Amino acid sequence: MSEQGARTTDLTSAPRGRTWSRSTRWVLACLACVAAGVVLRYLLLETAHPPTKLSPPPRQGLNAPFITSPDLVVEKMVELACPTPSDLVYDLGCGDGRIVITAALKTGCRGVGFDIDPQRVAEARANVQLHEVADRVQIVEQDVFSVDLSRADVAMMYLLPWMMNKLLPQFAQMKPGCRIVSYEFWIDEIMPENIVETPAADGHIQRIYLYTTPLTKSPALEPGKPPVPSDLQSRSREVR
Numbered sequence: 001m002s003e004q005g006a007r008t009t010d011l012t013s014a015p016r017g018r019t020w021s022r023s024t025r026w027v028l029a030c031l032a033c034v035a036a037g038v039v040l041r042y043l044l045l046e047t048a049h050p051p052t053k054l055s056p057p058p059r060q061g062l063n064a065p066f067i068t069s070p071d072l073v074v075e076k077m078v079e080l081a082c083p084t085p086s087d088l089v090y091d092l093g094c095g096d097g098r099i100v101i102t103a104a105l106k107t108g109c110r111g112v113g114f115d116i117d118p119q120r121v122a123e124a125r126a127n128v129q130l131h132e133v134a135d136r137v138q139i140v141e142q143d144v145f146s147v148d149l150s151r152a153d154v155a156m157m158y159l160l161p162w163m164m165n166k167l168l169p170q171f172a173q174m175k176p177g178c179r180i181v182s183y184e185f186w187i188d189e190i191m192p193e194n195i196v197e198t199p200a201a202d203g204h205i206q207r208i209y210l211y212t213t214p215l216t217k218s219p220a221l222e223p224g225k226p227p228v229p230s231d232l233q234s235r236s237r238e239v240r
């Protein structure tokens, strides 16, 4: 064979060291097919179900958990609501009954505590017995959103922001001059009659809001923003 011919043969055949056997070529071909399948499946799934962006669960709909109001706060709430012995006080989400029982003990008013949780209802009923106010205080297992507020002179609560706003149509059932007292959470865009601030042990300011019915919207307040005592000046301007 000429030198030229030998060079041609060298170019068309694989170099000795890199020659793959038939079985190796099969294995490589199979691996390539599997890899292509994986890529294709990924692309198809991505297009059909784009990844869901995780967002925090909606707050709306989550009922207020059982967290008790501090004793000092309960006392202030009763002072602010100022029930008379002939008043009927509703405690919405009464927990262990501390608000309505304190109101009955301090003022002689009648009261009804409502709670959705049977365990809380049982505790509140036991506390009614313990404090001997069964002649004036009743505890009912009921969702606050189904309570008719037209008979209540005072409604007190420690719930959640969305619950305060959702209760608005029920607050509208209350007679003029009734009081709504809420710990921590306000009703969006409604100017309170009064705000009492008490410092907690950890330094955070605890607020208690007093509203009187009928509730009216105030242009001075922004939804989602708590009213603060300095906002009350604009209430007196609105009333004038």
Ligand SMILES: C[S@@+](CC[C@H](N)C(=O)[O-])C[C@H]1O[C@@H](n2cnc3c(N)ncnc32)[C@H](O)[C@@H]1O
Residues within 6 Å of the ligand: 063, 064, 065, 066, 067, 068, 069, 092, 093, 094, 095, 096, 097, 098, 099, 114, 115, 116, 117, 120, 142, 143, 144, 145, 157, 158, 159
């Ligand atoms: C933050 S705790 C307040 C308990 C008590 N009022 C206090 O101030 O110590 C809220 C209470 O509301 C009750 N609650 C939450 N959602 C409710 C609903 N939709 N209807 C009735 N009670 C509810 C809970 O079971 C819990 O006892």
